[in-house]
Amino acid sequence: MPKLREAGIIDVVFGKNVVVVQPVNLYGSTIDDDSFIGPFVEIQRGVTIGKRTKIQSHSFICELVEIADDCFIGHGVMFINDLFRNGGPARGDKSLWLSTRIGKNVSIGSNATILPVSICDNVVIGAGSVVTKDIDTPGIYAGNPARLIRKQN
Numbered sequence: 001m002p003k004l005r006e007a008g009i010i011d012v013v014f015g016k017n018v019v020v021v022q023p024v025n026l027y028g029s030t031i032d033d034d035s036f037i038g039p040f041v042e043i044q045r046g047v048t049i050g051k052r053t054k055i056q057s058h059s060f061i062c063e064l065v066e067i068a069d070d071c072f073i074g075h076g077v078m079f080i081n082d083l084f085r086n087g088g089p090a091r092g093d094k095s096l097w098l099s100t101r102i103g104k105n106v107s108i109g110s111n112a113t114i115l116p117v118s119i120c121d122n123v124v125i126g127a128g129s130v131v132t133k134d135i136d137t138p139g140i141y142a143g144n145p146a147r148l149i150r151k152q153n
Helices: none
Strands: 025-027 065-067 100-102 106-108 123-125 139-142 147-151
Touching: none
Parallel strands: 065 100, 106 123, 123 139
Antiparallel strands: 139 147
């Protein structure tokens, strides 16, 4: 018989008026005021989610991710912290993991993949895009790898 583990909510700090639609797997993270977490979302230890941020269903937010205020994370968005720098998974060596920072007012379209990067404020990432490099200019980005399509005014 396998060891069974339950998905759930463990050691999470919630702000005011947070809505969580179960089932979810949230542990050791912080979710600020007026945020929304959809079903089938996993948010791992040490993650911070800013005020008024919406995380849609089936998204995965790994350790070392910080998402600022007023963001939108679409359905099925995947955050990555291990780039397999030694030719394969870090296998528990967290010193090989890298962090991600998402600025304020960032919208990430469904099924995007976000590698360890920094994204400035006021950015839109198109659905299905793969963000492989830091984004320091506000605008709309899309593709694999994600590229600037149009600057924001």
